[in-house]
Amino acid sequence: MGRKILIDKVHIEGIRFFDTYRKNGGYASLEKALKISPAEVVEEVKKSGLRGRGGAGFPTGLKWSFLAKPEGIQRYLVVNADESEPGTFKDRYLMEFIPHLLIEGMIVSSYALGANTAYIYIRGEYAWIIDILQKAIDEAKEQSFLGKNILGSGYDCEIFIHRGAGAYICGEETALLESLEGKRGNPRIKPPFPAVKGLWDCPTVVNNVETIAAVVPIINEGGDEYALIGIGKSTGTKLISACGNIKKPGVYEIDMTISVEEFIYSDEYCGGIPNGRRLKACIPGGSSVPILPANLLLKTAKGETRLMNYESLADGGFQSGSMMGSGGFIVLDEDQCIVRHTYTLARFYRHESCGQCSPCREGTGWMEKILLNIERGKGKMSDIDLLWDIQSKIEGNTICPLGDAAAWPVAAAIRHFRDEFEWHVQNPEECLRRNYGLAGYAEPLEAVIS
Amino acid sequence: MQFSENTLQQVKEIIARYPEGKHKSALLPILHMAQDEFGGWLDVPVMDYVASLLKLEPIEVYEVATFYSMYNLKPVGRYHFEVCHTGPCMVNGSDDIIAYIKNKLNIEVGETTSDGMFTLKTVECLGACGYAPMMQLGKFYKEHLTKEKVDQIIDDCRKTASLQN
Numbered sequence: 001m002g003r004k005i006l007i008d009k010v011h012i013e014g015i016r017f018f019d020t021y022r023k024n025g026g027y028a029s030l031e032k033a034l035k036i037s038p039a040e041v042v043e044e045v046k047k048s049g050l051r052g053r054g055g056a057g058f059p060t061g062l063k064w065s066f067l068a069k070p071e072g073i074q075r076y077l078v079v080n081a082d083e084s085e086p087g088t089f090k091d092r093y094l095m096e097f098i099p100h101l102l103i104e105g106m107i108v109s110s111y112a113l114g115a116n117t118a119y120i121y122i123r124g125e126y127a128w129i130i131d132i133l134q135k136a137i138d139e140a141k142e143q144s145f146l147g148k149n150i151l152g153s154g155y156d157c158e159i160f161i162h163r164g165a166g167a168y169i170c171g172e173e174t175a176l177l178e179s180l181e182g183k184r185g186n187p188r189i190k191p192p193f194p195a196v197k198g199l200w201d202c203p204t205v206v207n208n209v210e211t212i213a214a215v216v217p218i219i220n221e222g223g224d225e226y227a228l229i230g231i232g233k234s235t236g237t238k239l240i241s242a243c244g245n246i247k248k249p250g251v252y253e254i255d256m257t258i259s260v261e262e263f264i265y266s267d268e269y270c271g272g273i274p275n276g277r278r279l280k281a282c283i284p285g286g287s288s289v290p291i292l293p294a295n296l297l298l299k300t301a302k303g304e305t306r307l308m309n310y311e312s313l314a315d316g317g318f319q320s321g322s323m324m325g326s327g328g329f330i331v332l333d334e335d336q337c338i339v340r341h342t343y344t345l346a347r348f349y350r351h352e353s354c355g356q357c358s359p360c361r362e363g364t365g366w367m368e369k370i371l372l373n374i375e376r377g378k379g380k381m382s383d384i385d386l387l388w389d390i391q392s393k394i395e396g397n398t399i400c401p402l403g404d405a406a407a408w409p410v411a412a413a414i415r416h417f418r419d420e421f422e423w424h425v426q427n428p429e430e431c432l433r434r435n436y437g438l439a440g441y442a443e444p445l446e447a448v449i450s
Numbered sequence: 451m452q453f454s455e456n457t458l459q460q461v462k463e464i465i466a467r468y469p470e471g472k473h474k475s476a477l478l479p480i481l482h483m484a485q486d487e488f489g490g491w492l493d494v495p496v497m498d499y500v501a502s503l504l505k506l507e508p509i510e511v512y513e514v515a516t517f518y519s520m521y522n523l524k525p526v527g528r529y530h531f532e533v534c535h536t537g538p539c540m541v542n543g544s545d546d547i548i549a550y551i552k553n554k555l556n557i558e559v560g561e562t563t564s565d566g567m568f569t570l571k572t573v574e575c576l577g578a579c580g581y582a583p584m585m586q587l588g589k590f591y592k593e594h595l596t597k598e599k600v601d602q603i604i605d606d607c608r609k610t611a612s613l614q615n
């Protein structure tokens with residue numbers, strides 16, 4: 001049983017509200033932080049080894065230390081609550097059930113960064129969560145934990161919620177800033193990075209909800225203590241949102257030492273695959289990361305047990321590994337059609353491309369169309385190579401990483417399941433009769449768990 | 451065309467969240483309010499009104515309204531069923547749910563029932579993949595959808611509507 005430090009208290013009745021949250025140790029990290037200097041808070045975060053939980057896994061303390069600090073210019077903290085990567089629903093859980101943890105983390109982080117205003121950019125569809133967060137903000141203000149002269153320290157901080165309106169691309173940090181400025185969510189060319197020129201051209205740090213929440217236990221326990229949880233450069237705990245063909249979908253906080261196998265099959269987590277079916281494949285870190293077939297998921301190409309952490313999930317690179325990404329864990333059983341699943345993802349990226357770069361705007365559309373053709377039994381063998389060619393020409397040739405995010409799932413599906421694409425081309429009748437549910441087609445896998 | 455007094459007060463509060471001169475930032479939240487208050491979609495006069503309220507050029511409003519999927523640029527029914535059909539929902543049966551709704555309401559995706567009551571739309575991942583299949587209905591999510599649940603939701607909508615009329 002791993003340690004839980006983020007969502008361990010969600011089951012306490014009333015934890016959503018200030019009084020209960022406070023009685024259970026809430027806002028202690030803020031009291032502690034205000035007694036030390038902002039630089040010391042940054043130092044603790046550095047020592048913790050915390051890596052950004054939004055997808056890229058960039059060290060948070062290091063990111064904070066890049067923040068430019070010109071005299072007399074405002075700095076901002078912006079929390080990324082856009083959460084739109086298919087398979088990902090962990091930030092929602094955190095905000096819905098323990099909103100004060102995010103608010104507390106934001107005040108501590110703003111203090112550390114010397115920001116007096118912080119925004120939460122939340123995806124527009126999470127409408128009811130906005131009310132929950134607003135209530136938490138109001139409560140914190142009433143209690144002087146937020147607002148002017150917080151707890152008599154002389155430090156002022158305001159938090160505002162900014163509601164998006166449906167656009168995955170606004171999760172990309174520079175598109176998010178454009179959107180926060182009231183514009184279309186077109187990513188900016190970097191550099192300059194937000195840490196130098198961000199919101200309204202002011203130095204800005206953009207961090208994921210879970211990253212900012214993790215600052216609370218880091219300050220409470222100390223960065224060194226936090227770094228003891230987990231393994232190697234995967235310190236602390238990680239929220240994983242698990243979905244697809246599993247018995248117990250949901251949000252789990254894991255210690256990054258457990259194996260993928262344990263995560264999928266143990267009753268403490270996903271509880272295995274329903275209906276006696278076998279595991280076929282998994283996208284372990286949100287739709288953008290490479291899909292892995294069951295054999296490469298549970299063991300690396302070297303035959304080592306694969307663990308649920310940044311290094312182990314990436315072991316083997318794109319040839320035989322994947323990524324931790326956002327922690328959106330999508331499990332597919334033996335009845336699922338990889339071509340169809342990949343098609344839905346291609347459609348997603350085409351829908352979400354902002355349209356600024358031609359490889360992404362055009363390429364995502366072509367990939368969607370070709371995949372749909374193959375899935376419907378209208379594909380040709382050469383289409384598979386064409387798909388490969390298109391994805392390889394998007395990757396690395398665009399303004400923002402959405403292009404890569406659209407290319408990778410297609411590349412990995414072809415890399416690991418090329419025979420299934422070929423099967424679709426060779427069995428057009430079969431495809432027409434059944435859109436999905438290719439039982440008996442999936443490579444039989446050894447029952448991996450006794 | 452004008453917002454209610456109450457909404458105008460909220461508009462002021464929203465503008466105050468941003469620094470002096472950065473009132474354009476209030477555009478997204480205010481478009482949401484306009485859509486809620488003026489019939490569920492953003493007609494050109496509505497966008498022009500928002501532009502005048504925020505002292506923006508109308509084009510600045512149009513280019514934003516056309517970018518984001520939550521803004522409706524055409525009228526929608528009183529109840530807007532936005533069913534997710536991305537991978538994780540698809541493997542949990544969203545296609546069957548969509549087919550069932552189409553059949554039951556006798557409309558295609560993107561259409562509105564002739565009584566103006568229901569619109570069906572498919573949407574991409576809404577961050578509820580673990581509670582699939584699901585749809586958004588107004589401010590809330592309806593999750594773990596089954597045919598029976600869909601029947602119930604449609605009945606509830608009809609009942610609420612007849613009480614409100």
Ligand SMILES: Cc1cc2nc3c(=O)[nH]c(=O)nc-3n(C[C@H](O)[C@H](O)[C@H](O)COP(=O)(O)O)c2cc1C
Nearest residue numbers: 052053054080082083084171172173207208211401
């Ligand atoms: C297309 C795209 C979508 C993204 N969506 C999100 C998102 O929904 N939430 C998020 O936190 N980060 C998202 N990111 C990553 C952000 O750009 C940024 O790296 C992150 O918010 C930084 O926070 P972190 O360091 O705490 O992870 C996305 C990136 C890309 C390229």
Ligand code: SF4
Nearest residue numbers: 354356357360398400
């Ligand atoms: S890669 Fe795609 S989403 Fe990113 S800026 Fe270019 S067109 Fe827009």
Ligand code: FES
Nearest residue numbers: 534539576578579
């Ligand atoms: S795939 Fe439907 S909510 Fe995520």
